[in-house]
Amino acid sequence: MTFLAETTDLLRRTPEVLRALLIGVPDSWTDTADVPENGWRPHDVVGHLITGELTDWVERTQRILEHGTSVPFDKFDRFAHAERDTDATLDELVEHFARLRAENLARLAELASEEDLDRRGLHPSLGEVTLRELLATWAVHDLDHTAQIFAGMAASHDVEVGPWKAYLGILLRRDDPAALAG
């Protein structure tokens, strides 16, 4: 299987995973941030994923293909969601993300092919990067932030698990990132 096919396969799954996990889930599971300080609730995380679809991944693909390393990428606004999504429900955000992702995968299929993967762009902080690295990062960024949603949902029941918390790494790491479950 080609790199583009395997990467696209993963990217296509994320909206389905988020639907299965979040659409209609009771609020009691989604009202808590993953970590106590500067953490994100699932609502914030899905908003951040939407920002990526709106301004980042496919825009940067296009930048690489049109300008190579001569024009650096625009910076990714990690907090764009905060104001934009205040009035949206979590279900609405998940469906918005799913629509944008489908559109972006269609755009990607038109824009790029396997032969383009070694083409280079310029990241404003990281320097030269390849299209292959950009697309792998798009997919791993999905995995990273979806895992963050699981951490927030677990955190919402930090007290309810009682003494079992000692065995649940996903809760222990909220207080001590280096904690190992007992």
Next chain:
Amino acid sequence: MTFLAETTDLLRRTPEVLRALLIGVPDSWTDTADVPENGWRPHDVVGHLITGELTDWVERTQRILEHGTSVPFDKFDRFAHAERDTDATLDELVEHFARLRAENLARLAELASEEDLDRRGLHPSLGEVTLRELLATWAVHDLDHTAQIFAGMAASHDVEVGPWKAYLGILLRRDDPAALAG
């Protein structure tokens, strides 16, 4: 919404999440453990979730309702999957888990009601626990281990993301559990 209803809602989602994420996914995403030492690949994690369905959560519910604190729970065998599941594909494990989970939620609905939640059992290491704590732990245990699957899948592309690794906490934490993404 009652505690049993919200907990069951979450427990019902896990098989759907695992199907969306794993059924038919290219092997290149699932051949890596979450951490370098004693880590688990997605295949191991789903096997561990199957063990919980076979021997733990509903058995312990029954133990509480029949024996209270007079007979402690059997110990949870955290490595039962290793030999049992050697020959099963990941897809087969996901579907096996989904069947067991559906059966166990049906059993739970027959066994327990909201009035039983404060009843107590005896954990062999943790001491007295309530049915409410057991059921919350069942759900958070799902979240913890599903997040571990995401960590393994991300780890499989640790190299492919190139310099972006500096921004991907899910990868940085493999080497240094206390790492914060840059």
